[in-house]
Amino acid sequence: MQSPPSLVVVLGTGGTIAGTAAHAGDNVGYSAAQIGAAQLLAAIPALARQPIEVEQIAQVDSKDMGFAVWRALAAAAERHLARPEVGAIVVTHGTDTAEETAYFLQRVLAPSKPVVLVAAMRPSTSLQADGPQNLLDAMTVAREPGARGVVVVLAGQVHGGLDLRKVHTYRLDAFGSGDAGVLAQVEEGRLRRHRDWPAGVAMGLARLPRDVAQWPVVEIVTSHSESRGVLVRALRDAGVHGIVVAATGNGSLHHALEAALVDAQAAGVAVLRCTRTLGGGLIDAVPPVLPSAGALTPVQARIELMLQLLAKRAA
Ligand code: SIN
Numbered sequence: 195m196q197s198p199p200s201l202v203v204v205l206g207t208g209g210t211i212a213g214t215a216a217h218a219g220d221n222v223g224y225s226a227a228q229i230g231a232a233q234l235l236a237a238i239p240a241l242a243r244q245p246i247e248v249e250q251i252a253q254v255d256s257k258d259m260g261f262a263v264w265r266a267l268a269a270a271a272e273r274h275l276a277r278p279e280v281g282a283i284v285v286t287h288g289t290d291t292a293e294e295t296a297y298f299l300q301r302v303l304a305p306s307k308p309v310v311l312v313a314a315m316r317p318s319t320s321l322q323a324d325g326p327q328n329l330l331d332a333m334t335v336a337r338e339p340g341a342r343g344v345v346v347v348l349a350g351q352v353h354g355g356l357d358l359r360k361v362h363t364y365r366l367d368a369f370g371s372g373d374a375g376v377l378a379q380v381e382e383g384r385l386r387r388h389r390d391w392p393a394g395v396a397m398g399l400a401r402l403p404r405d406v407a408q409w410p411v412v413e414i415v416t417s418h419s420e421s422r423g424v425l426v427r428a429l430r431d432a433g434v435h436g437i438v439v440a441a442t443g444n445g446s447l448h449h450a451l452e453a454a455l456v457d458a459q460a461a462g463v464a465v466l467r468c469t470r471t472l473g474g475g476l477i478d479a480v481p482p483v484l485p486s487a488g489a490l491t492p493v494q495a496r497i498e499l500m501l502q503l504l505a506k507r508a509a
Pocket of ligand 1: 208209210211226254255256257287288289290291313314315
């Protein structure tokens, strides 16, 4: 396969990979998003002579990720991907919401070149920081001939952007891909691939209003014992555009919550049902009253519903 163009553009957004702690032995009491992506790269001698450009898009702890950063990130990625000399984008990101950003970027851009999110579980000051190796691995994926789509690299594993979920609070391999399984592994600068690169039809950046206050408001509620529908009614009163419900098991809902959701849907609020279980997807025996998000996780379903509402507005 032909080698891709060699320039890689690194877009910095923050995260633990860019975090610092007061003590090198501290892997949890640190501040995320403290040093720039250029500084992270400069600390890796193996990357010194590689053609890399850096643009700092944001500097956030990814728990605070929001529409404004997403739009700026998607716009920067699209701009750089259109340059013939650019072979790939690498995005430094926090682990906490990487699954949301990856899903968003894949659905909006469905890029024909690789967009590789990379994160770390330990801050840059750690005695055994994982960020530098993860960044090196991300560069390996970025330069892989034939690579495409949004993928995420952590602890030597490559996850498809539509499959990613954070599955552990502390372990270095904190990400999983659910039933899909990891897309590839990076081993000593080589890729061992198990399945195809992410593909799909791009929604397109043009459908996302520049003014992010115009983006639909979609919230998540969970079905649980003694659910009452109070939150659904409050959300409806607050004027949300959509509600994702994390249902029990194969999509069942507490009857009181279900009644409130059916009322909300009848009143014009878009509702999407997914499962709160950690694996599998919804299999409906009969056409459901409340539509199914299939195997999407609640946070993925929220983005999906938001994008569907935006697409409807533009139609
Ligand atoms: C963050 O998500 O920005 C902080 C936590 C992490 O990156 O692991």
